[in-house]
Amino acid sequence: MSAPEAPAAAVPTGPEPGRAGQEPDTAAERLARAALTRILEPGDEHGGRWIARYGASGLLRILRAPTYEEGTLTGVGPDRISGYRRRAAAADPERDLAAVAEAGGRFVVPADPEWPSQLDDLGDARPVGLWLRGRPHLRMWALRSVAVVGARACTPYGTHMAATLGAGLAERGWVVVSGAAYGIDGAAHRGALGAGGGTAAVLACGVDTGYPRGHLGLLRRIAEQGLVVGELPPGSHPTPSRFVLRNRVIAALTRGTVVVEAAHRSGSLATARAAQRLGRAVMGVPGPATSGLSDGVHELLRGGAELVTDAPEVVELVGEMGELAPCRRGPVLPRDLLPPGTARVLEAIPAGRPVRPPELALAAATSTDEVIGRLYELHSLGFVERHGDDWRLATPADDPRPLSGSTRRGGP
Structure with a gap:
């Protein structure tokens, strides 16, 4: 048996x-x-x-x-x-x-209060643990964080937009998360640091390794003012596959991902795709249609990502109810403020020649008495001139300058 x-x-x-x-x-x-x-x-x-x-x-x-x-x-x-x-x-x-403690860091596991629960959305692919450098509480920071990522070999336009977004988000109390790479990542980190805000760098190597080497100074600043985060133990070096896998942590850790510049094969698109799979907000900053570095961003936008141009628009998508971007409109001209009837009479006055009220009434589809009243109103405002029984547009016909205080971001 x-x-x-x-x-x-x-x-x-x-x-x-x-x-x-x-x-x-x-x-x-x-x-x-x-x-x-x-x-x-x-x-x-x-x-x-x-x-x-x-x-x-x-x-x-x-x-x-x-x-x-x-x-x-x-x-x-x-x-x-x-x-x-x-x-x-x-x-x-x-x-x-012992090595991470000597570097001023710590190791965080899922049972810890500091563990960001949104990382659990990764399922079996969630990190085993996270190695950290920096004083802030990771979970608290992650609750109000946005990823800003993009091309390493970016243009001056991309650098400007990433730094402006980083600063604008930091000023509004949002933590800027990126990968500390050259180009867009570094610009976003520097923008947040320059504004005195929070930023976190998620690395594809050990938190004590410092990669890329040209960003050693930047990583020291981030560790002093923010957080340096990594899945790999101290002394680990990056590999191409680790960069790609690192991106899923950036996507899961944050409320949304903004891609500033990215070619079709950019690694930052992997972050955006991971964010889409996780149900996070995915945003793109448009660039010139002639720029290959914006091709990937434009493809994201065509695929349903949200177009953003500044920090308030990002916050509107990832923030709480009521955190809305300001109303967008062009400059307000004096003629924009005219009542509809008066504006219709002004539009009916031909350019370059005088006109009499009966002819103008026919063109404006109203009565002569109504036209005369509107003409005197336009005369007092400087839009028309009277020469005997004739009326003509004033010179200049319209003041092209916007009213004082009006901007692209709102009205007077």
């Missing part, structure tokens, strides 16, 4: 944590998650499912066990499992936690 099969409980399962706020806040779980950030690549959905089933501690025990029972971790082949196990053997979470 054959021996009975080992019960399923022989495989370490640990808790089935689910989502934020349901996970055991233990030192072992925190240490295991720190180790798993060095074992699993960002966005690894297989790893996310395993953590949901076994818990972080249980998954780490499986990967570090002397022998591995085939079929325990499903969804990947034996070579992949072997790679995970080699990484697990080399992981030293105590060293990583």
Whole structure:
């Protein structure tokens, strides 16, 4: 008679944590998650499912066990499992936690009050944990944050728009989130810093690594005034795939994403697409139709993204009820303020020759007496001149200058 099969409980399962706020806040779980950030690549959905089933501690025990029972971790082949196990053997979470503490940082896990619950919208692809540098409370900041992203090789127009948006959002109490890359990202961060506001940089490397090298000074300023965020443990270096996966965190962390300049293959479009999948607001700043760096933005706009040109328009889309952008209209000219009947008589006066009231009444479709009354009103306002029984337009016929105080953003 054959021996009975080992019960399923022989495989370490640990808790089935689910989502934020349901996970055991233990030192072992925190240490295991720190180790798993060095074992699993960002966005690894297989790893996310395993953590949901076994818990972080249980998954780490499986990967570090002397022998591995085939079929325990499903969804990947034996070579992949072997790679995970080699990484697990080399992981030293105590060293990583000490390194981030020495850099003035910390490690945040889903059980922590500081964990932004909107990251749970990523499902199995949510971060295992987040490494942070900076004093602000990440969850509180994320509640009122906007991503501003775009091309690295941007134009002066793009730099100006990104910096202006960053400053305008910061002045209105919004946190500007970007990736600290050259071009649009850096301009958005600098705009927010220059306005004395909050900004957060989400990196595709360790928060102590400082990439790109040319932005070391900028990253120091962000760490002092804002937050530097990353999924990867200290000392980790970026790779092309990590940049793309980093973008999903930017999209999930914020209320909406603004793309300033982007070509068709720009990585910032991946952030916008991730935001669309998550149900976040997606916005684009239009550029010249002749600029290849605006092609991707224009494609987003054609696909349903919202067109924005300044911070108030962004806040109207991502803010609370009543946070509306000001009314937009052109300059108000004096003739715009005329009553309809008077304006109709003015429009009926021919340019370059005099006219008499009966002829004008026919052109304006009204009575002669009505026309005479309107003409005297227009004369007092300087629109027409009288020469005997004839009337003609004054010179100049109309004052093209807007009334004092009128602007593009509103009326007088």
